[in-house]
Amino acid sequence: xxxxxxxxxxxxxxxxxxxxxxxxxxxxxxxxxxxxxxxxxxxxxxxxxxxxxxxxxxxxxxxxxxxxxxxxxxxxxxxxxxxxxxxxxxxxxxxxxxxxxxxxxxxxxxxxxxxxxxxxxxxxxxxxxxxxxxxxxxxxxxxxxxxxxxxxxxxxxxxxxxxxxxxxxxxxxxxxxxxxxxxxxxxxxxxxxxxxxxxxxxxxxxxxxxxxxxxxxxxxxxxxxxxxxxxxxxxxxxxxxxxxxxxxxxxxxxxxxxxxxxxxxxxxxxxxxxxxxxxxxxxxxxxxxxxxxxxxxxxxxxxxxxxxxxxxxxxxxxxxxxxxxxxxxxxxxxxxxxxxxxxxxx
Amino acid sequence: xxxxxxxxxxxxxxxxxxxxxxxxxxxxxxxxxxxxxxxxxxxxxxxxxxxxxxxxxxxxxxxxxxxxxxxxxxxxxxxxxxxxxxxxxxxxxxxxxxxxxxxxxxxxxxxxxxxxxxxxxxxxxxxxxxxxxxxxxxxxxxxxxxxxxxxxxxxxxxxxxxxxxxxxxxxxxxxxxxxxxxxxxxxxxxxxxxxxxxxxxxxxxxxxxxxxxxxxxxxxxxxxxxxxxxxxxxxxxxxxxxxxxxxxxxxxxxxxxxxxxxxxxxxxxxxxxxxxxxxxxxxxxxxxxxxxxxxxxxxxxxxxxxxxxxxxxxxxxxxxxxxxxxxxxxxxxxxxxxxxxxxxxx
Numbered sequence: 001x002x003x004x005x006x007x008x009x010x011x012x013x014x015x016x017x018x019x020x021x022x023x024x025x026x027x028x029x030x031x032x033x034x035x036x037x038x039x040x041x042x043x044x045x046x047x048x049x050x051x052x053x054x055x056x057x058x059x060x061x062x063x064x065x066x067x068x069x070x071x072x073x074x075x076x077x078x079x080x081x082x083x084x085x086x087x088x089x090x091x092x093x094x095x096x097x098x099x100x101x102x103x104x105x106x107x108x109x110x111x112x113x114x115x116x117x118x119x120x121x122x123x124x125x126x127x128x129x130x131x132x133x134x135x136x137x138x139x140x141x142x143x144x145x146x147x148x149x150x151x152x153x154x155x156x157x158x159x160x161x162x163x164x165x166x167x168x169x170x171x172x173x174x175x176x177x178x179x180x181x182x183x184x185x186x187x188x189x190x191x192x193x194x195x196x197x198x199x200x201x202x203x204x205x206x207x208x209x210x211x212x213x214x215x216x217x218x219x220x221x222x223x224x225x226x227x228x229x230x231x232x233x234x235x236x237x238x239x240x241x242x243x244x245x246x247x248x249x250x251x252x253x254x255x256x257x258x259x260x261x262x263x264x265x266x267x268x269x270x271x272x273x274x275x276x277x278x279x280x281x282x283x284x285x286x287x288x289x290x291x292x293x294x295x296x297x298x299x300x301x302x303x304x305x306x307x308x309x310x311x312x313x314x315x316x317x318x319x320x321x322x323x324x325x326x327x328x329x330x331x332x333x334x335x336x337x338x339x340x341x342x343x344x345x346x
Numbered sequence: 347x348x349x350x351x352x353x354x355x356x357x358x359x360x361x362x363x364x365x366x367x368x369x370x371x372x373x374x375x376x377x378x379x380x381x382x383x384x385x386x387x388x389x390x391x392x393x394x395x396x397x398x399x400x401x402x403x404x405x406x407x408x409x410x411x412x413x414x415x416x417x418x419x420x421x422x423x424x425x426x427x428x429x430x431x432x433x434x435x436x437x438x439x440x441x442x443x444x445x446x447x448x449x450x451x452x453x454x455x456x457x458x459x460x461x462x463x464x465x466x467x468x469x470x471x472x473x474x475x476x477x478x479x480x481x482x483x484x485x486x487x488x489x490x491x492x493x494x495x496x497x498x499x500x501x502x503x504x505x506x507x508x509x510x511x512x513x514x515x516x517x518x519x520x521x522x523x524x525x526x527x528x529x530x531x532x533x534x535x536x537x538x539x540x541x542x543x544x545x546x547x548x549x550x551x552x553x554x555x556x557x558x559x560x561x562x563x564x565x566x567x568x569x570x571x572x573x574x575x576x577x578x579x580x581x582x583x584x585x586x587x588x589x590x591x592x593x594x595x596x597x598x599x600x601x602x603x604x605x606x607x608x609x610x611x612x613x614x615x616x617x618x619x620x621x622x623x624x625x626x627x628x629x630x631x632x633x634x635x636x637x638x639x640x641x642x643x644x645x646x647x648x649x650x651x652x653x654x655x656x657x658x659x660x661x662x663x664x665x666x667x668x669x670x671x672x673x674x675x676x677x678x679x680x681x682x683x684x685x686x687x688x689x690x691x692x
Contacts, residue, residue, distance in 0.1 A: 090517060133597040133598055133599060134590065134596040134597035135590075135595075135596045135597035135598075135599045136490075136491055136597065136599055144482075145482055145493050146493070147491050147492070147493045147494075148493075149512070149597070149598060149599070150509075150513070151516065153513060153517070156509055156510070156512070156513040159509060160506050160509055160510070163496075163502055163505060163506055163509075164502070164506070166495070166502070167496070167499060167502040170497065171436060171499070244480065244481075249481075250480040250481045251479040251480035251481035251482065251495070252479055252481075252495060253479060253481045253482055253495070
């Protein structure tokens with residue numbers, strides 16, 4: 001089985017790749033090759049050096065021939081321009097998110113049309129497809145049958161791609177499925193241009209001893225998932241068989257990954273409880289209307305029934321999310337930011 | 347005011363153009379120029395000869411410069427590849443429906459970005475955006491907040507374009523609004539490649555003395571609108587002001603044009619009642635699974651609240667639809683197909 005991950009050296013791409021290299025199988029079939037496609041490949045990446053891994057570097061739209069030079073069994077499409085940059089540069093978002101996804105779908109379709117395997121395509125979409133339209137406010141609890149009325153260019157592009165994946169699947173060109181990712185928190189590494197970036201930053205930066213700005217009022221409710229749960233969700237959706245039985249996927253509906261609903265105030269209180277006042281005081285709340293408009297338009301509470309039917313569950317609570325971050329990224333926590341391990345959450 | 351109608355020499359385009367030439371105003375402003383853009387222009391068309399009309403002939407995507415050579419105030423985008431041809435030729439539909447609409451939106455956006463007027467764009471969508479997904483059957487009554495899960499390429503392309511119109515509007519690039527057309531019946535003229543074409547053909551052909559095939563079981567329920575009501579709906583949506591007041595349009599939701607729900611059996615019974623047994627016996631019912639699959643996936647009953655708020659109403663009953671067809675197209679009715687005028691519907 002040859003698996004391709006676009007955005008393979010992005011934060012989630014690397015985590016999905018590492019999980020696959022650990023498991024060595026998907027859908028019960030051994031992973032022969034793992035192709036990581038990305039514009040940037042970190043120097044000295046251990047992933048890139050793995051004997052099972054092939055690296056395809058460059059703009060996706062220019063590397064399709066290389067990706068499809070040998071049959072693609074599973075395509076996990078994570079590459080994307082993020083929300084704030086799509087809002088700032090409309091053409092960039094349309095090209096990077098819509099046109100590139102369509103080109104990938106057409107390349108996958110060409111493979112099956114030429115007699116090759118019908119690629120399984122996992123498209124990573126986003127909670128940003130939802131928004132509160134002036135004529136149709138979001139319901140208090142959102143599910144996959146809720147009409148997405150995106151209030152951002154990014155959300156529109158994601159929703160359009162979801163529909164294309166469903167249509168290419170209905171036509172039999174690909175076997176597509178859509179995972180709608182919740183805001184992932186806590187992301188490691190550096191801030192990115194996602195409007196939701198602060199939902200990691202307000203935990204990650206203080207833990208590393210740096211100040212952080214929270215650009216929304218603390219009463220804002222958000223729907224989050226830890227990186228671990230997000231990776232589990234992507235792989236489960238990749239593995240799901242088609243059909244109408246339990247644990248199977250039928251039709252063209254996306255799957256919203258399970259969401260933990262918290263307020264920003266609860267997130268900050270968790271940080272204070274776990275890491276103490278000195279760390280929590282590194283966060284300054286300075287609302288930014290542009291960020292509040294985007295993130296505040298996303299739903300905060302979900303009906304997780306479809307994800308539950310696949311065996312997926314949300315994070316237990318936000319403290320478990322912070323604990324997992326600390327456990328997975330010990331180097332990103334400044335000495336003295338945390339009490340002794342036994343004392344965390346005591 | 348310079349108004350452009352794409353598909354301007356199509357059946358609906360001509361009717362909208364004639365209505366505008368009769369009214370001479372839109373939104374209270376005189377119509378200075380009416381541009382009819384179409385691939386085909388009928389020889390000797392009286393519309394083309396009207397002194398207020400400019401004709402732009404050719405593929406839309408190659409005629410954008412000509413269309414936008416002078417400022418466009420209102421763009422009524424009716425041109426489209428129809429459902430059955432989109433299902434048969436996927437690439438044709440993606441190009442004619444999705445790419446061309448996006449190119450039009452980008453040309454409109456370029457006009458406003460260059461300091462010209464922000465064009466009002468009326469996009470004609472379709473009831474075909476709705477379909478019954480295996481995991482999410484259509485509700486018995488459908489409204490604009492119902493999630494469209496199209497089960498045809500045409501419906502997917504229309505839904506994607508609706509979302510682009512909403513997004514270009516949210517960004518302020520255009521002032522877009524979407525009219526979702528019901529199946530129009532009775533269309534005059536020749537059969538086209540629309541899967542729904544028979545819903546006109548089973549009335550039109552027998553009235554002209556020709557045999558007709560009905561490719562669905564008579565129990566199928568459909569949502570129809572007469573040409574007159576459809577043209578009224580398009581123009582009303584073009585005229586609606588933006589805002590949250592009564593009769594105004596807010597946000598990005600489409601407007602489903604008002605629908606008359608009838609069964610095919612009721613349509614055939616109306617024909618028999620109005621035109622007699624000899625005419626009605628010209629219809630042969632021969633179900634075609636491909637057509638039944640497409641048309642049967644469309645909803646048949648609508649919540650017309652949004653259209654009603656704009657002052658629009660469905661046709662009274664199917665007999666009024668047939669009467670209007672006979673009145674508007676006396677030449678298309680064979681001598682002897684109808685009783686004396688006073689006797690119709692008696």
